[in-house]
Amino acid sequence: MKAKTLQFKTFDDNTLWNNLKDGDEKSFSILFEKYYTDLVRYGNSLSPFAEKVQDCVQDVFTDIWVYRNGLQNSVVVKAYLLSSVRKRIARLHERDRIFRKATSTDTIAFLLEFSVENDLVDDDYATREKVVHLNKLLNDLPSRQKEALYLRYHQGLTVEQIAEMLEVNYQSASNLLHRGLLTLRKEWKGSFSLIFLLSLTAC
Structure with missing residues (x-):
């Protein structure tokens, strides 16, 4: 795990982001591996349904790849990914009627225990x-x-x-x-x- 963390640190997020916008699959894969675990952990803090959370995270990355040509050039990648997961889980809550129907993400309860x-x-x-x-x-x-x-x-x-x-x-x-x-x-x-x-x- 430490070796992988050090490996990721050699890649600049902005460079990876711009490369994936240009269609570089390797940069896309590196970002996926770098942030997938953190995004799933965060998603699990917002929903008790682990499989659906994993689907949401994968869907976020799928959309990034499919719509890469329309992505902003300058983003804080980690913040963008966390926000995207949060919004997608909010839509999941609304669609599945787990919580009351909402038009924003402010009804999501944070479930993780410190x-x-x-x-x-x-x-x-x-x-x-x-x-x-x-x-x-x-x-x-x-x-x-x-x-x-x-x-x-x-x-x-x-x-x-x-x-x-x-x-x-x-x-x-x-x-x-x-x-x-x-x-x-x-x-x-x-x-x-x-x-x-x-x-x-x-x-």
């Missing part, structure tokens, strides 16, 4: 107890705050990109992040940086 790994932090019993408490605080946050934190600290998206994905303005996205962090900071008294711990959470 878990800061104890063994990545400390062997100290008191610290481990605090981490258990932090996990509970994270998972008790409102769905939109959890998703915003996930996109910011797991996927590395900017506030602007999060706002676009969640179909809200910049200030609303910033507020989601701020409120989530504020709730956690009120309770977290450990020696480790809260941002550091968020980067270690496994979903």
Whole structure:
């Protein structure tokens, strides 16, 4: 896995994107392999139906290839892919009537459970107890705050990109992040940086 990660880092997303727009199948395959797992994991956070999520992710890549000539020249590839998966799952919810019929993605609940790994932090019993408490605080946050934190600290998206994905303005996205962090900071008294711990959470 580490070797594959290093291999992917040698390829610039913008170069791969522009190459696939020109019909380069290898660049398309590299992007697919690079992001497929992350996209499925994110899709699973929005829908409990794993097979349908995988279909949605594959459909996103299929559309990218079929309609490659009409793609924008300059995009943040990771943000574009995550947003595309989110929109497709929203349409899936609407079509299958799993949730109430919606015209936007703001009704999707974020389903993943956060878990800061104890063994990545400390062997100290008191610290481990605090981490258990932090996990509970994270998972008790409102769905939109959890998703915003996930996109910011797991996927590395900017506030602007999060706002676009969640179909809200910049200030609303910033507020989601701020409120989530504020709730956690009120309770977290450990020696480790809260941002550091968020980067270690496994979903």
